[in-house]
Amino acid sequence: MSSATETLSNFKEATLSILSTRHPWSEFLSFSTLSLPSSFSEATTRVGINLTRFLFNYTFIFLFILLISLVYHPLAIVLLLIAFAGWYFLFFSRDSDEPLSLFNVVAVDDRVVVVALVVFSLFVVWVSGVWVNVVVSVLVAAGIVCLHGALKRTDVGGLDDYESPYGPMLATDTAGPYAPV
Template structure:
């Protein structure tokens, strides 16, 4: 298979993977599915489940907020789009190596690519002088995503019954009482 065909195939496969987490905006923004979580444990569980379920929608929100913050910086938008394309094509669409262990998550070749992409991204942000815009937009987007993720119920197929990944640490009932010694 030629390099161009392989690249297009990788692009299509990655796009299908991302699109598989896409849900209709009407479902995502449904007011009837919003409610306050009963505990911090339930809020963290909801955030984790909703991040997985609505990854495409949340990514779109992040990119939209970032774009709004850079609307008066067209050079920064262009260079960040190039950086994004580099991340997408050189890192996120790569073939995964099944032999990697937990402590060796990225192969040596991928580490070189990641370091180069991080350096390029940081240089773009530093040279264009939009680091504060990027930082503020990422913080705002993270707050919006966490707020939506915590408020949106996950009662589809019994997902609200999952245990928090933090277990009893966040369970108010397990705090116990203190008694004098």
């Protein structure tokens, strides 16, 4: 199989995987499933569970906020799309157990790829002069994600199937050593 065919196949598989984990916006935006958490630990547990469950929705919200903040900077949008493509093709779309191979000759360590991509992404943000827009977009998106994640109840819509990100430490159905905490 040629390299281009493999790339297209990997792209198709990744896209189908992402689309299979998305949840309908009606479920995501349902006001009937919103309530205030009773404690800070419940809020953080809700955020962790909802982040796992609605990752596609949260990612879409983040990218939409970033796009809106860059609407008057078309060069920045093009450069960031190139950076996102680099992240996707060099890091996210490949199998994690096989090393990246440049021109099928030299195997490159994951750390080298990540450092190069981070440096390139920061360079793109610096050259285009939109670092303030990006930082504000990230902060606004993080605030929206945390607020929605904390308010979205996890006892409805099949959310009980997800484990607490804290493991048995905060589980309510076991009487482990941390139960009184």
